[in-house]
Amino acid sequence: MTARPQISTDAPARSRRPGPIVPASSVSGHTLVMVIAIMTYLAGLTVGAVDLVRATAAEWERDVVRETTIQIRPAEGRNLDAVAEKASQLARETRGVVEVRPYSDAETARLLEPWLGSGLSLAELPIPRLIVVRLSEDEPFDQAGLKAKLEAEAEGATLDDHRRFLDRLVAMARTLVALGLGVLVLVLAATALSVVFATRGAMAGNQDIVQVLHFVGARDGYVAGQFQRRFLWLGLKGGVAGGAAAMATFLVAEFAAEQGVGSAAVDQMDALFGRFQVGATAYAGVLILIAVIAVLTALTSRLTVFRTLRALD
Known part of the structure; x- marks a missing residue:
């Protein structure tokens, strides 16, 4: 009677890579990306408008230094x-x-x-x-x-240096710049609040895993780091989508202004703001905005996780 071959149990067990705490894709994640993209788009448009008004005000101030007008009534x-x-x-x-x-x-x-x-x-x-x-x-x-x-x-000849009229225009431009910066701050605040709610929702969906890791001694920094990396990626995706849409809007607006040269509306805009052209600083500002929103998303999720874990103690 022949003996059956024995299966060795000494072979090393195949290692399994643990899955992420935060799901790679979920409805809340897709929704957050859309919200961040919309917020970034609106913030990008605000950056472009602020840059355009700021450049126009600087050009007005340079013009008043370079020339004046004599009027003969x-x-x-x-x-x-x-x-x-x-x-x-x-x-x-x-x-x-x-x-x-x-x-x-x-x-x-x-x-x-x-x-x-x-x-x-x-x-x-x-x-x-x-x-x-x-x-x-x-x-x-x-x-x-x-x-x-x-x-x-x-x-009948009088010298007009346009100072009074220009001071009003520059004051108006500076007010618009301040309002634009205020809108930008509100958009960033709304983005942070959206990330807070999304992080809490993700933690609620994975509450059992988070609680087990917490009670078996996993450090809060490890759990927070899992959420931080996931939300950094979500913020970067939404920021890039919204920023690219804002830059595309700048290019379309410039092209439309070029095509409308000679019309009454474009001539009036040129008379007030000069040639409609979004400067390189606006594009650089949108790129910086994308990075800021991605970092803001990651840090907000990390702080939210820390506060939630401390409540479990």
């Missing part, structure tokens, strides 16, 4: 061409003036076209004659001297 019996010629001569003789350029009637009509339409006849309207005076960036401008000369020798 029309009046009965006043020869605007003669007064403009005299005012231009006085401006050229003033210290700190680089260039003097009187606006013709056609150029003035083009300036008013976005607001008053084409085919404008200046003879029918009391439109002032404009002279643009470009200033030196190195030599100081003798503003008081030019004002005195205009009052004495060029009747």
Whole structure:
């Protein structure tokens, strides 16, 4: 009678890799990614708008330093061409003036076209004659001297440095920037709250595993690290999706503005904000925002896990 072969029990048992505490995919995870993507998209648009307004305000401030305007008010019996010629001569003789350029009637009509339409006849309207005076960036401008000369020798000509109007525009721009930063903070706060609820939901779904690990002596840092890595990945996915959508919106808006050059609406926007172009700082800001949201998501989940585990003690 032949003996049956014996199966050795000394062979090492096949090691099993433990599964993650937090499921790799779940409904709550997909929902959180969508929420983070939407929040990142809105925050990215806010970053672009803030950058556009900030750059425009800086350009306004540079313009007021580089140039000023002489206005000649029309009046009965006043020869605007003669007064403009005299005012231009006085401006050229003033210290700190680089260039003097009187606006013709056609150029003035083009300036008013976005607001008053084409085919404008200046003879029918009391439109002032404009002279643009470009200033030196190195030599100081003798503003008081030019004002005195205009009052004495060029009747109806006044010097306007746009300071009062520009100060209002810059104040408005700074207010918009502050509001935009406030919106950005609120979006980040809403994202953090969403992560808190998602983390609590994930812990509630894995409550038995978390409690067993906690009571057998697993360190809180180990459990928190499991959640942190998972939510860091979720935050990064949502941040990249929302940030990419925001950048795509910037490109589409710039393309639409380029295609609409010459229309009344685009001309009015150009007159107020200059050429619509989102700068490189806005794109860099969106990239930084993606990283901030991913880190914020991970840290928020970690702190939430620590607070929950301490409540079990």
